[in-house]
Amino acid sequence: MLQQTAATLLLIGFPNAGKSTFFNLLTGGNRKVSNYSGVTVDMGRADIKSDSDGGIKLKLVDLPGIYNLVPASLDEGVTVKALLNLEGKDGAQKVLMLLDWQRIEASMSLALAVKDIVGSDNIAIVINKDDSAEIDPARRSELEKKLGCRVLPLSALNASPKTVEAFIRGLDLSSQVEPVKKLQITKEALEFLPAGDHSARLAVIDDTKSITDLINWYHQKARDVLGSLSRPNDEKSRLTQKIDRIVLNPWLGGIIFAAIFYFIFDAIYSWAGPAMDLAEGVVVGMGDFVGNYLPEGHFKSLIVDGIFGGVGGVVVFLPQIMALFFLLSLLEQSGYVARAAVVTDRIMGVFGLNGKAFLPYMSGFACAIPGIMATRTIPNPRERYATLMTLPLITCSARLPVYILLIGTFVPATTVLGIFNAQTLSFFFLYFLGSIAALVIAKILRLSYFKGETGNFIIDLPLYQRPSVKTAFIQSWKKGKTFLTKAGTIILGLSILIWLLSTFPSANPELLEGKTPEQQAGISLEQSMLGTMGRTIEPVIKPIGMDWKIGVGMLVAFGARELFVSAMGTIYSLGDVDEESTPLRDKLMAETWSDTGAPVFTLATAWAILIFFVFSLQCTSTLAILRRETGGWKIPMIMFTYMGLLAYGGAYIAYNLLS
Amino acid sequence: MTLNDIKVGDTVCLDDFSHNQSVYFKLISLGLLPGDQVIVMGRAPFGGPISIKHGSETFFALRRSEALKVQVKTSTKAL
Numbered sequence A: 001m002l003q004q005t006a007a008t009l010l011l012i013g014f015p016n017a018g019k020s021t022f023f024n025l026l027t028g029g030n031r032k033v034s035n036y037s038g039v040t041v042d043m044g045r046a047d048i049k050s051d052s053d054g055g056i057k058l059k060l061v062d063l064p065g066i067y068n069l070v071p072a073s074l075d076e077g078v079t080v081k082a083l084l085n086l087e088g089k090d091g092a093q094k095v096l097m098l099l100d101w102q103r104i105e106a107s108m109s110l111a112l113a114v115k116d117i118v119g120s121d122n123i124a125i126v127i128n129k130d131d132s133a134e135i136d137p138a139r140r141s142e143l144e145k146k147l148g149c150r151v152l153p154l155s156a157l158n159a160s161p162k163t164v165e166a167f168i169r170g171l172d173l174s175s176q177v178e179p180v181k182k183l184q185i186t187k188e189a190l191e192f193l194p195a196g197d198h199s200a201r202l203a204v205i206d207d208t209k210s211i212t213d214l215i216n217w218y219h220q221k222a223r224d225v226l227g228s229l230s231r232p233n234d235e236k237s238r239l240t241q242k243i244d245r246i247v248l249n250p251w252l253g254g255i256i257f258a259a260i261f262y263f264i265f266d267a268i269y270s271w272a273g274p275a276m277d278l279a280e281g282v283v284v285g286m287g288d289f290v291g292n293y294l295p296e297g298h299f300k301s302l303i304v305d306g307i308f309g310g311v312g313g314v315v316v317f318l319p320q321i322m323a324l325f326f327l328l329s330l331l332e333q334s335g336y337v338a339r340a341a342v343v344t345d346r347i348m349g350v351f352g353l354n355g356k357a358f359l360p361y362m363s364g365f366a367c368a369i370p371g372i373m374a375t376r377t378i379p380n381p382r383e384r385y386a387t388l389m390t391l392p393l394i395t396c397s398a399r400l401p402v403y404i405l406l407i408g409t410f411v412p413a414t415t416v417l418g419i420f421n422a423q424t425l426s427f428f429f430l431y432f433l434g435s436i437a438a439l440v441i442a443k444i445l446r447l448s449y450f451k452g453e454t455g456n457f458i459i460d461l462p463l464y465q466r467p468s469v470k471t472a473f474i475q476s477w478k479k480g481k482t483f484l485t486k487a488g489t490i491i492l493g494l495s496i497l498i499w500l501l502s503t504f505p506s507a508n509p510e511l512l513e514g515k516t517p518e519q520q521a522g523i524s525l526e527q528s529m530l531g532t533m534g535r536t537i538e539p540v541i542k543p544i545g546m547d548w549k550i551g552v553g554m555l556v557a558f559g560a561r562e563l564f565v566s567a568m569g570t571i572y573s574l575g576d577v578d579e580e581s582t583p584l585r586d587k588l589m590a591e592t593w594s595d596t597g598a599p600v601f602t603l604a605t606a607w608a609i610l611i612f613f614v615f616s617l618q619c620t621s622t623l624a625i626l627r628r629e630t631g632g633w634k635i636p637m638i639m640f641t642y643m644g645l646l647a648y649g650g651a652y653i654a655y656n657l658l659s
Numbered sequence B: 001m002t003l004n005d006i007k008v009g010d011t012v013c014l015d016d017f018s019h020n021q022s023v024y025f026k027l028i029s030l031g032l033l034p035g036d037q038v039i040v041m042g043r044a045p046f047g048g049p050i051s052i053k054h055g056s057e058t059f060f061a062l063r064r065s066e067a068l069k070v071q072v073k074t075s076t077k078a079l
Ligand SMILES: Nc1nc2c(ncn2[C@@H]2O[C@H](COP(=O)(O)OP(=O)(O)OP(=O)(O)O)[C@@H](O)[C@H]2O)c(=O)[nH]1
Pocket: A014, A015, A016, A017, A018, A019, A020, A021, A022, A032, A033, A034, A035, A036, A037, A038, A039, A040, A041, A063, A064, A065, A066, A128, A129, A130, A131, A154, A155, A156, A157, A158, A333, A465
């Protein structure tokens, strides 16, 4: 017989039980953790970090949470598929049931149901969130006796990975998990499982009553098993009750919701401002410093204009990106977002969606990709598509640099209505515009192509938890690193390309004769490859108030939105002949039309660009994920087109209204 | 009487509410069984969802249209 070299363990449990926290603890992974149900929607696999040599390799699989074994949405289907090994790939050697001590009855019932399907030899139980070690050794062995499998109580927040590893190594991992019984599911549930003949593992039943009776029975049995075992102390539950009395209060609820989101966006805009000024100072200073040591010529221009102008222009937005992720992480950890779904359910209902769609939309504020993935948790496929097809309209973090650059430069910082800053208000307006457009389009979809009733809205509200500043900081630091990596790779590469295209071919020396240095720089740019390309598209973008340089920026932004800022940075640095480097903001203000000498960036042009960015789908990664999640190019292409039309139309209206 | 008729702060007992299978399916999955006690914690404005507490462990919210499908009885024993 072959020597066993590795064993795989599946993590299965109730939503929000802490599976991903546990997974990260053991593998050093970076799966998303948040205090609401339905955070994980796909499978994640990694090796358990171990410094004990000699043992076999342990692989852990993190899965979406499930309430029972009958999947009611795509994410739950992922878990059931893995548990039953429906795709027949390399299976697992053990199912680790992760129970939630704060919801011990309900999560125990799931463990009992899984135990019946795979047999008690194939499972082991971890009871998580036992933060103050309420389950003592006596209770633990009582449970082990009753359940017929090993039990480990712990708190994934402060457990030692070594203890957990020792527990896992103490299990018998030699045989493959095989279902010992067919799983009974409804016909509707099949929709959420991969197609194919699974009749060996599944029994499809017409009578839903026998399925609900079975679930009911497991809950009764869980109560029997737990019997006299004491329950977690209910301090947290009482606190939750108190907070909810305020947060879900009919009158205060909406105000608190609006205040929280206003606070977040205001914080990104105003607090991160000084940090950004500092970053800008550093980038400009470094550019000058390096520039002083380089001889005049193409190489200096590449470094100063191409790299410092392009990459530096984007990097200065790091503070805002990090502030956004920091605050979103605090909010998600607290448990408030599930309440936000309750508060917004009524409004969502008007647009043919339900409060559950709030959660994917909310992820969309960070980035459309996790948001699109999160629509898997919406059970009704029509609602899911309506949400998914409008999700990229939500203002994601990639739009931040463009918004902040243009608002900070062209909207005056005056006070309106006594307390609001015009810049903050404009910023808020852009977020609002994107969100409301998403809802209106969703409504149109729900009235036409995706017509039908709205599904149930029954949402699980987690206990409140004090958000950890450390976790939020780590989270935002990771996103910051991703952003910098992007700046150092894609944006750097593109900045160099743009520099090449806008420097070559060199202008005919005759054209430059007798011209001022400024005019010479302008002519060189116009004669370059990029200039020629820009001239070609100018007729299309002139009606929305843009010159060819902005047009080029818009075009490259279809790769990724931040590229707009870096492209502008490079192009304008080349046109700028001053010895001293200046921040991109000043360069924008100094830019004039070559024929009339009027400033290119008026308030109207700035708003036309902003509105264009609100609506248009300028992100290749989003298109790729959309293709994967919808199984083809049709939906992404429809979205690309409708968002493009909205963008152009919106920019046209904004430009003409303001000029 | 349905869950939709209950005032904020009142405790009631769930009756047999299995006639609407989709709501029943979702609620028993959360661990709410006929005969259990629940407290109505709040009602969102403008006919929004109702929030409920079950035992000391489960908090959830549901739409009023769904609450209409859940029969309840006045609670006989105190929590
Ligand atoms: N008090 C306490 N909270 C914990 C513990 N482990 C995890 N949490 C918190 O529980 C919440 C849910 O954690 P996740 O790891 O995202 O839960 P999950 O099971 O992966 O959730 P889904 O992916 O939605 O199924 C987070 O707010 C965690 O911080 C613990 O041991 N004690």
